[in-house]
Amino acid sequence: MPNIVALHELTTEQKQKIRDIAPDYDLIAGKYKELPSGTVAQADIVLGWTSSATEEALSDHSRIRWIQVWSAGVDRMPLKELEQKNILLTNASGVHAIPITEQIFAMLLAYTRNLHHAVRQQSQSKWDKSGTFRELSGKTAVIVGVGQIGSTTAKVAKAFGMRTVGVRRSGKPDPNVDVMYTVDQLDQALAEGDFIINILPLTDETKGLYDAGRFEAMKDDAFFVNMGRGPSVDTEALIEALKSGHLAGAGLDVFEQEPLPSEHPLWGMDNVIITPHTAGDTVHYTERVLDIFLENLKAYRQGEALPRNVIDYEKAY
Template sequence: MEPIERAATVRYAAAADLPDALRGADALFVYDFLSRALPSAWPAADTLGWVHIASAGVDPVMFPELRDSDVVLTNSRGVFDAAIAEYVLGLVIAFAKDFAGSLRLQQQRTWRHRETERVAGTSALVVGTGPIGRAVARLLRAVGMSVAGAGRRARRDDPDFGTVVSSAELTDHVADVDVVVAVAPLTEQTKGMFDARAFAAMKPGSRFVNVGRGELMVTDDLVSALRSGHLSAAALDVFEQEPLPPESPLWTMENVLISAHMSGDVVGWRDALVEVFADNFARWCEGRPLRNVVDKRLGYVPSMS
């Protein structure tokens, strides 16, 4: 933040202090990307022209007053793409090779020979066709998987997905794939898209990976699909409620891998987030176009691809 501190008066504020810090401020850097403090502090934003959030998802700050205002919203698109793609690939391989089962047997000091699966030749549907979804698709293709995408607009001959189907018709396209990966942004259209109907439409024995937002899925419906055996496994990095409550049945299900909203958080990620803001701050001061401008009607940065 040193270059920014040399160029501007910077106020650092916790959630409780945000209203006072916002008065007279021209820009806001939401570094705590999970904070929900901005909506209640919004009336104090008397001179605000730009909000930047340190995440790819903008749902924590996508409330009606900001959406309907002239305030520009930017995000940190691009920081997490490769890291999350590697994480998803690791999960797909971990399921195929049953690493969790090997660890349990090791802890029991039990020698048990098993057969595992090939990843090559299996199929995946990546739900969310932004930069993160594209990075995921490229890595899964690299290990021999057949990959399609699901996005807002159906199309063919996509450079990363080949075929992109409409996410509004999700249940028509999940029946023939081995792995469904959720990386879509959280919007009114995507909230709860993975519900009992969607899980029931998935291929028996298939697997579900969510590295997008917890609210994309209905947790109780996922638990039911896993308990019934219709889904063979799930890997979850995000949840409807975070931290995941201790009483959640997901903790004790052997066919579930849980991580603490960390799929993109590799060494150096915090510095990278500040660097994205610093670059945009320099652009803002110089009157140049900002990067990663969010279409507030859509809830994400639009792409031509």
């Protein structure tokens, strides 16, 4: 009997939804370390992923044909090996549009209204009205990596009265973006932004993309937000841009090294807002991933191409 192995906790109702679509598949659910040895290798479909399963999943006796990962990013997956074994790989792209957009604007509003300073002062019972209070209205948001998250971010930015500039590989227009550039025109786009928002995945092309030259291309007093991947940013170059005053501040959810070491200088910078890689977290996460998986599972059972989120191994996303 073919089987599906889920490496995340599922409710009884969620398990039943899977069984309703694939009644002839055995469903096994549990954390990887709690499953009997060899369970993943004997799966036809794996829902979820852990690096601990890599050796077993890639073994000669593995029969895995499809892996649905729980995240949007697949940069930590053994992509070359999975491609060689002709394993379909799908991600959770689309799950994050609402929470990450809201996190982005939490950063922007905290910065413009000095909420990050107010929170620090509150912890000291300190009444301090000093500081510069800015507005989003009339400012330009440059969104680098316009996919589902970027388009949603642009839509919300327009509601705040902002001008929106986008950057995407194809340069294809988006109804929520006033001006769209290609990646080759990145420096031109950066020069227009009061707020630079990075949502790019990590690939060979995006690693170290934001170096000293890129920060120099940004406006004086720009605010930089990174919701993509930490290694896309040269951290030392970012710190230098912040220290010099060229950048007014930064909102960071991802870092080159995670967890961010306690002695790291970013922690002590008043113009930096830090969250611990939680931008995509939401109480609705599992149900949204499952919606993607169930739609793909219907197609898979019927021998059709998977309609959602199939990873292009050549592009790595």
